[in-house]
Amino acid sequence: xxxxxxxxAAGRGTRAGSGxxxxxxxxxxxxxxxxxxxxxxxxxISPIVLVLSPEDRGAWDSFAADSDLVLTAGGxxxxxxxxxxLIALRDLNRAQAGSAHNxxxxxxxxxxxxxxxxxxxLIASIIEALDHGxxxxxxxxxxxxxxxxxxxxxxxxxxxxxxxxAQTPQGFQLDAILAAHASHPGGAADxxxxxxxxxxxxAIIAGEPDxxxxxxxxxxxxxxxxxxxxxxxxxxLDVRLGNGYxxxxxxxxxxxxxxGVEIPHDRSLQGHSDADVGMHAVTDAIYGxxxxxxxxxxxxxxxxxxxGAASExxxxxxxxxxxxxxFQISNVDCTLVCEHPKIGPHAPQMRSVMAEILGIDPxxxxxxxxxxxxxxxxxxxxxxxxxxxxxxxxx
Ligand SMILES: Nc1ccn([C@@H]2O[C@H](COP(=O)(O)OP(=O)(O)OP(=O)(O)O)[C@@H](O)[C@H]2O)c(=O)n1
Ligand SMILES: C[C@](O)(CO)[C@H](O)COP(=O)(O)O
Numbered sequence: 001x002x003x004x005x006x007x008x009a010a011g012r013g014t015r016a017g018s019g020x021x022x023x024x025x026x027x028x029x030x031x032x033x034x035x036x037x038x039x040x041x042x043x044x045i046s047p048i049v050l051v052l053s054p055e056d057r058g059a060w061d062s063f064a065a066d067s068d069l070v071l072t073a074g075g076x077x078x079x080x081x082x083x084x085x086l087i088a089l090r091d092l093n094r095a096q097a098g099s100a101h102n103x104x105x106x107x108x109x110x111x112x113x114x115x116x117x118x119x120x121x122l123i124a125s126i127i128e129a130l131d132h133g134x135x136x137x138x139x140x141x142x143x144x145x146x147x148x149x150x151x152x153x154x155x156x157x158x159x160x161x162x163x164x165x166a167q168t169p170q171g172f173q174l175d176a177i178l179a180a181h182a183s184h185p186g187g188a189a190d191x192x193x194x195x196x197x198x199x200x201x202x203a204i205i206a207g208e209p210d211x212x213x214x215x216x217x218x219x220x221x222x223x224x225x226x227x228x229x230x231x232x233x234x235x236x237l238d239v240r241l242g243n244g245y246x247x248x249x250x251x252x253x254x255x256x257x258x259x260g261v262e263i264p265h266d267r268s269l270q271g272h273s274d275a276d277v278g279m280h281a282v283t284d285a286i287y288g289x290x291x292x293x294x295x296x297x298x299x300x301x302x303x304x305x306x307x308g309a310a311s312e313x314x315x316x317x318x319x320x321x322x323x324x325x326x327f328q329i330s331n332v333d334c335t336l337v338c339e340h341p342k343i344g345p346h347a348p349q350m351r352s353v354m355a356e357i358l359g360i361d362p363x364x365x366x367x368x369x370x371x372x373x374x375x376x377x378x379x380x381x382x383x384x385x386x387x388x389x390x391x392x393x394x395x
Contacts, residue, residue, distance in 0.1 A: 001106040003127050004092075005040045005169070006085040009033055009113035010053040010074025017217045023113040024059060028224050032214060033059075035116035035227065041068065043123045045109070047092060051085045079188055082110055083181045090178055108177065109169035110191050114214045117226045118169065122208050126171040129205050135172045135195045138207030139164035166190055167207040176200055238394035240327065242288025244281040249383040256384070258336060258343070259350035259367055260312060260357065265341045269384060272301040276311035277386040278367065282332050282354065283311070285390035286318035290325055312357055319358045327392040329358050333366040337378045337385040343369035 013022035023033045040048055051074040052059050063069050072088040074081030089105055096102040107130045111118065122138055129136030142165060146158035170191045172180075177191060180198035188194045192202050210226045212219060253268020259278040269275035284294050292298075295314050299306045322329055332354070336343050343350075347367045355362040372379040 002103045003045060003107040003109065003130070003171075004089055004105045004174070005045045005048045006051065006082065006089065006108050006110045007033075007036060007040070007048060007113050008051045008074065008078060008081045008085065008110070009059075010051050010056075010081040011078065011114070012053075013114070013214075015215050016219070021053070021056070022214050022220075024056070025220065027116060027220060028227050032116045032223075033113050036111065036113050036118065037069075039116075039118045039120060039123065040109075040111070043120045045123070047089075047105070049085045049088050049092075050113075051081045077186065079181070079184070079186055079191075079194065082191055085110070086174070086178045086181060089174060093174075105174055107171060108174045109171045110177075111169035112213055115168055115211055116214070117208075117210050117212060117223055117230070119208060119211070119230070122205075122211060123169060125205050126169055129203050130171045130173070133203050134176050134200045135170070135192070135202040136205050137170035137190075137192050137202055138167040138205045138211065140167065140207040140209055141165075164204060165207070166192060167211050167213075170195075170202075172200070238327075239330075240289040240291075240392040240394075242285040242290070242390045242392070244284030244286075244288060244294075244388040244390070245386070246277045246280040246284065247377075247383055247385045248275040248277045249377075250381065256341065257311070258341075258346070258384070259334065260353035261346050261350050263341050263346055273299075273306055273309045273314070274311050277384050278334050278336050278350070278388070279311040279315050279354070281386035281388035282334050282390065283314045283318045285332065285388040286315075286322055286329065286392070289390050289392045290318075290322060290327070292321060315354070315357050322392055323359075326394045328395070329360050329364070330391040330393045331360075331364040331366070332358065332388060332390045334368070334386060334388040336367070336369040337372055337387070338369065339371050339374065339379060339381050343367070 009023045016022040024031055046068055047070050048068060049070045049072060051072055054073050063071055070088055072084050074084055089108060093104050109126055126136050142160045142163040146160045147154045148156040148158060172195060177195060180194050184194045184197055195202055214223055248269040248271045250267040251270040255262050256265045256269050257274050257276045280295055287294050298317060299314055350367045351362045351365045355365045377383055378385050
């Protein structure tokens with residue numbers, strides 16, 4: 001037995017203004033409907049029946065390649081759209097009868113496309129409640145005082161005890177809600193009303209204040225704020241990746257500086273600066289993510305002021321540039337390639353030094369090492385190479 005979703009998206013959204021029905025309008029980088037669908041997809045629900053208006057030709061085309069969706073036409077009223085979706089589910093069950101691969105659909109969650117802030121937790125709690133009854137729906141108890149009014153004046157106060165604001169998804173045993181809709185005369189506010197008219201008991205599940213229905217123009221900004229604070233996956237996030245690579249040769253000396261940590265060694269790395277090959281690779285990875293050239297462009301080796309400079313200056317510059325351009329450094333990963341010195345014992349200190357310079361938590365800094373099996377210049381201990389990746393995010 002399986003649970004399906006039925007998302008009604010055939011309305012005209014007249015109260016939301018603008019020419020385009022609200023479910024097709026942009027919300028934080030994608031359409032309202034795409035947020036709604038994502039919540040159900042992320043919950044692993046399949047199949048999803050999507051009810052569209054025959055007028056919205058472009059919308060039908062935009063879902064043509066989505067094999068997880070069953071598209072069906074809606075009607076002039078919400079209840080007709082729901083009924084058409086339920087019939088599509090019934091037909092799916094009939095078509096799949098006897099198939100060993102597809103379980104029959106026994107439950108359905110009916111949801112408004114116009115509620116894009118629906119959480120996976122709420123979806124899960126409705127599904128769970130359906131294990132114990134024929135119907136369950138989310139609602140939020142009314143907490144504000146309720147008035148009656150006329151002509152801009154308060155005319156009375158309404159008792160709010162026992163009053164709830166209804167939300168979706170409203171969940172039902174499929175056969176029961178199909179039968180309830182078939183026998184309903186129409187004009188119901190929602191599917192709970194249809195179910196109750198057929199004698200079904202409906203359990204109230206704690207709804208979420210953020211599960212708003214976009215109804216009026218100002219609701220778009222409210223939904224955007226909710227999606228932002230809930231930190232939902234957002235394809236409008238600007239994510240940049242960069243890589244860096246550097247090599248320094250060994251010369252005379254008694255220590256090397258790697259990722260900001262001085263390690264005693266029988267030779268030193270040679271370079272114009274302090275030759276911190278690890279820090280240079282990470283610096284270049286950040287410049288790369290920003291498409292801002294490389295370390296040599298910002299700190300030319302021909303410029304004497306950088307002779308013997310601490311590489312920390314370069315890394316701080318790259319990190320500051322990232323912040324100036326509006327990016328957060330999400331994480332960096334650096335690999336040092338050498339036979340000696342052994343990096344492992346120093347890696348924790350390297351991580352904390354690098355994290356401090358980058359202004360991020362040490363858990364976001366990875367320093368690791370590998371030998372090259374005595375092959376090549378690193379294998380012959382002629383020098384040390386380093387590779388790095390940086391991920392930058394602009395919220
Ligand atoms: N004939 C209809 C009417 C509504 N809906 C859907 O039902 C949900 C909730 O309805 P509502 O907020 O009333 O949407 P609209 O009818 O589009 O809005 P309005 O009443 O402002 O025109 C929406 O996702 C809407 O697309 C539908 O599929 N078919
Ligand atoms: C189904 C519903 O979302 C429950 O709150 C609502 O009844 C449908 O929208 P409308 O604004 O009442 O038309």
